[in-house]
Amino acid sequence: MGNEGSKMTPEEQDAHQAAHQREVDAQIEAHAEKFRPEIKTEYARLAREKRERLEREAADEQAASTVAKKPQLVRSSKSDAVPKPRPQQPIATSEDDGPSRSTSKASSRANSLSRLHEVAPRPDRESARSNNNITKPRPDTNQGSSTDNGGRSQAAPLSHKRHSVFSDERRASVSKPRKTSAADVPQSTGGASTVGGVSSLGRIPKKSIDNNNIDNGISNSSSSRMNSSNRQGEGENLTALNTEPPNWYQALKPSGGRVRGTTYESGVIAGVKDAINKAKMHRGSGNDAGLRSQFETLSRYLHKAPFMQVTGQLLRDNRVLHKQDGLQQIFDPEYMAGVPYPEWLQGDAKELFNKWRNKNFETNLFWGLEAGRAATRHAEGRATTIDWNTVNRVSCDRHGNESIVNGQWWPLQLCLLRDGAHGQSQQGIHGKKGHGAFSCVIAGGLAPDNQPYPNIDEGDIVYYCGTDSSDGSVTEGTTRLIESKESGKPIRLIRSHNLKNEYAPEKGFRYDGLYTIVDFEILDPPDSKRQRHRFKMVRIPGQPPMRGTGDGKRPTKEELEQLELHRNFSGFAG
Known part of the structure; x- marks a missing residue:
């Protein structure tokens, strides 16, 4: 008797099922409405971060141009020289890039440069050009130079000489004295010109062309998209690829800490480097399965990287474009350490290297395009x-x-x-x-x-x-x-x-x-x-x-x- 009272008639069952279906439909609609704003909010967040990034880059470029304009040091005559004690010169080390070994020529030059004293810059530019003893002020150990290889850190004492991880040739050229010439004075350009095969914009210093580093043009534009690529003339080189770190990258110094708001990006970069190191451990071990596993892991990170928001400082802090421990380890035979990376994986690393080397930090596939619209009345x-x-x-x-x-x-x-x-x-x-x-x-x-x-x-x-x-x-x-x-x-x-x-x-x-x-x-x-x-x-x-x-x-x-x-x-x- 007790159970009979709980039974529903067919009409009541139909009504109950209809009510339940309406409730389920309402829940589905509520979920749909809930997720639509999240997608739109995500787009708004990306747009806001992009604006903030462009503002930061503009401020960084302004700061870099200000730091570059330092007073010159002029070698004084012997009678005016201020004697200074000669401290014992230890083997130079660099906090970021590893040890730097001194040479006899560099040591003698460092001793002679220790007698320099600072004077006001000479107003006569032509006289300054003709002075063969002009040299540059003592640079920061981590500050990039806008001069060519021969003029890097000439006035610095030996203990502050920076070990170069970018080019082996620079180690040999660091001991050569350099004279200031008209080529070092910024020249006004009427438009885009080609320096060393690479397009340059605005007012920049002309530089000598090094066969191992032809990327001498740095755009003064604050927009990363303006640096995404450089005009190339008609050529016949079928596989041209410059693996040198670009000048804008070399000019940056390590920030000394994690860049704010880059936890995910830093994790992806760390994943790339970890997979590279583990692949090196598996090479020649006969563990083909382990090597393939690292290639798969590496490809996952490389395929995520183009769509994450990075900055030049983040890449520099993580040494992503360094030769010895950057992306070049995947595709440059000189730094692959014998790891047999598949050709398609090398291609993905090359493409990402080219993108970031050209200072293209865009994450939108359609960057630089203006969407069309259909005609209306x-x-x-x-x-x-x-x-x-x-x-x-x-x-x-x-x-x-x-x-x-x-x-x-x-x-x-x-x-x-x-x-x-x-x-x-x-x-x-x-x-x-x-x-x-x-x-x-x-x-x-x-x-x-x-x-x-x-x-x-x-x-x-x-x-x-x-x-x-x-x-x-x-x-x-x-x-x-x-x-x-x-x-x-x-x-x-x-x-x-x-x-x-x-x-x-x-x-x-x-x-x-x-x-x-x-x-x-x-x-x-x-x-x-x-x-x-x-x-x-x-x-x-x-x-x-x-x-x-x-x-x-x-x-x-x-x-x-x-x-x-x-x-x-x-x-x-x-």
């Missing part, structure tokens, strides 16, 4: 464009890789133009009269007759069609490809996700290496107005494998996540 439409006021243009008119790495990936074709990989925002062929084609994008687009181009993609061999003509003449793009066939110069090949074949990236655009044109055929009869040409392109041997499958597949999981995030909330289509 109240406003005209606008296409997505590059904001050249915030992006330092990189020339695409060159043969070879330059700083583009095999497997490098971009979400939009416009990003190829931004980074100097392909010089067209929409067209598939980029070249120059007399030089042939520099790059090609192979995609699944349609010809003017709304039929797919008869391209054939076999991976290492591609049959690529030029553009169709409408008047019987050979088109501009097709002419450039014919010139490349005659010259044999390499062409950068970029695959689009629109290909829909086994070699195409899942999303976006991927650089798959250098190809040469070995032959071509004409698909139409001589009297046809289309004049279609199809070119046989063969991948140059000896390059790293294409990264369409396997452990080195691009885009990475992190890149796809960032693409989805920005596509939904930044106004860009992936």
Whole structure:
């Protein structure tokens, strides 16, 4: 009897279930509303941190320029010299970079320089230039120099001579005396110029060119995006990569403590270095499984790093761009210590090194772009464009890789133009009269007759069609490809996700290496107005494998996540 009273009729059961379903639906809706503001708040936080970072960088650059303007020390005559005691010179050490060994020449120079005294700077600039005994004030042991290698720390006593971890050649040049010349005086520039093969902006001191350190131009702009890349002229070097730490990095000194608000970033950098050290321990031990495990760990950290917010000071404090214990340990044979890193892992490290070396600390895949908008009855439409006021243009008119790495990936074709990989925002062929084609994008687009181009993609061999003509003449793009066939110069090949074949990236655009044109055929009869040409392109041997499958597949999981995030909330289509 007691249980009979608790039974519900079918109508009551239906009502109860309906009420329960409404309650569940309300909870789901509440959760959805809860997480939407969090995503928007996260975007607002990232924007705020970006503004603060740019302000800090502007303040740091102003402070660095102020510190650089120090009074000069002038060697006095013997009669005016102030005698000073000669303390015993111990072996120099540097708190940050390790021990520095003295030489006989450096010791004698340090003793002679101990008789210097400080006087007011001479107002006559020409007289100052002609004085061969002018030297510089005693620098901070951790302060970077804006002069060339021969002029580093000349007036410093031997106990403060800094051990250089950047270039072995500097150790030899540190004992050479240097005279002040007109080249040391800042020269006014009317615009962007090229110093040592690297673009420079604004008023900077000219420097002599060292074959081992050609990055002598430092931008005075406070925006990190203006330093993201440097204009390159047309070149033939297929694998050019400068592994020298940049001047802006060398000019920084260790902060002596953890940079505020960088716990996560420091942890990722520490994870990279820990995996490198453990890989060194496993090399030659026969423990292939342990070595592979460290490679997997290293790749996870390297794939997170481009999307975390770093600063130049954070990189300097963690010695990320140092040769002996920086990213160069992964891809530079001189510092790899015999660890057999996979080629795709070396490529990821090179790409990250190039990004940070160029002072590009952006975390947004679409940095430098202005999102387009659809036309409405109240406003005209606008296409997505590059904001050249915030992006330092990189020339695409060159043969070879330059700083583009095999497997490098971009979400939009416009990003190829931004980074100097392909010089067209929409067209598939980029070249120059007399030089042939520099790059090609192979995609699944349609010809003017709304039929797919008869391209054939076999991976290492591609049959690529030029553009169709409408008047019987050979088109501009097709002419450039014919010139490349005659010259044999390499062409950068970029695959689009629109290909829909086994070699195409899942999303976006991927650089798959250098190809040469070995032959071509004409698909139409001589009297046809289309004049279609199809070119046989063969991948140059000896390059790293294409990264369409396997452990080195691009885009990475992190890149796809960032693409989805920005596509939904930044106004860009992936």
